Amino acid sequence: MKSDHQLVIYNSLSGKKEKFVPLHEDHVGMYVCGPTLYSEPHMGNMRTFINFDFIYRCLLYLGYKVKYVRNITDAGHITNSAGQEVDSIGSAARTAQVQPLEIVYTYNVKFQELQRIYNLMPPSIEPAATAHIQEQIEVIEQIIENGFAYVVNGSVYFDVKTYMQAHNYGILSGRKVDELEQETRALNAQEEKRFFADFALWKKANPEDMQVWRSPWGNGNPGWHIECTAMSTKYLGERFDIHGGGLDLKFPHHEDEIAQNCGSFGCNPAQYWMHANMLNVNGQKMSKSFGNYFLPKEIVEGTSTLFTKPYPSAVVRFFMLQAHYRSTLDITEEALNASEKGFERLMEGLSLLEKLTPSSSSSFEVAKVLSAAEAAICDDFNAPILIASLFDAVKYIHAINEGKEQLTQEDLLRFTQAMTTFVQDVLGIEPSKKEENQRLSDVMDMVITLRQQAREKKDWTASDMIRDGLAKAGIQIKDSKEGTSWS
């Protein structure tokens, strides 16, 4: 445990930055809402997962023992814009003419692959909703017993009006239910609900449902919000430290989670609620309904029509971390290119660091240069500031290389370790792996030698022909004092 830090976290519940004090010293329980596996997660989804992966890594860096739970939604009734119940997984299964579990399995495999591509650390536990139906039923039973839910025709609804007499519905989202009431006039069509704001805990099965579970109220499906309550409670307890998710889940999903937790166990599940902001494309939230979304694999493979070339996943990840998690981020080709250049500068600085020659004394304090980096982490996981401080460090690396600054062997080692930790462990950026193709590299050695010979003979026509020819093949020649290299 790093003793000399004070982590501050922006708590959505209070709307303020607060000192982070875990419930159990040195331990952190964190729950993050994961993907619904009825389609492939898009880039916006990935931003949220990348942000919480970064937060997870920061907590580990600070020395906490973190239990990180991120669920997988593979069941659950949802309501669409027309007010009808739609089982998104079920309908995807019907469209594809396969069983729901096949849908879930297919996309789960893809999601796991994306986690590897984007270098997400695996959570401690990745529980699936379908494996916790019994736990969900038990929570619902508890809510009914406490008088905050009612059964209608094989379905169970959360009783928001009764709940409001004892608790604050809207504590997270700041919504006043009375205001909502006026706006939702057409709502009385919802026959079973007593009150428009009531939400389903359990939904009676429809004849066409492909996934159905038994319950004390008959066959049916769990409501959308209850799985998170059941699983967070099972793995982290009735009360834990951090609950995270995308900003768009704040209402109703997280608000209802709080209601369910209070309604069953009498407490808000999380001390700190954290919300990651959206990824924008063309100034709008990336969303299927806007048609401005692309897949995390498309940007890596260069198959998205939005971009003219592929970008390595590490560059995309780096780009995302150059914005704070609470800010919206606009993704454009121009911005991505800027990040790519910066990424390479950072990476080259890092590899130069390993080649530096030590001196007999140090001309600056390594700890001082990197204190900004740790301070940034502690200030609500400020990744952009962290990155800025690493670029400052890169300046020092070059200064050492040019003999303007010196470090002893010991300090150099310290510097290298710290930089590697920040870049690889905290930011989760792996140096881009160059394909080590021995044959190509042998050929290139020869080509470069030929060009060098031509240059020595001042045969510029030949040397430029080689250079231009290589450029056409996508290989860039870099001349420097130390010799010629390529990439």
Add this chain to the structure above:
RNA sequence: GGUCUCGUGGCCGAGCGGCUAGGCACCGGUCUGCAAAACCGUAUACUCCGGUUCGAAUCCGGACGAGACCUCCA
């Protein structure tokens, strides 16, 4: 319509009352046969109008603009 957030230099994006954020692009320099690359350096900003303050991008009020949520969404 209601609730909320935001408006920073050519672009992305930090900042949360006084101190150069950072990256990219631009421009200048070093290097170079030329170029590229690399490195160094300079410049450019806080939507508008009021107010508070010795001092405001930063706080308050208003205008305009953008976005999110209110319905599935990371």
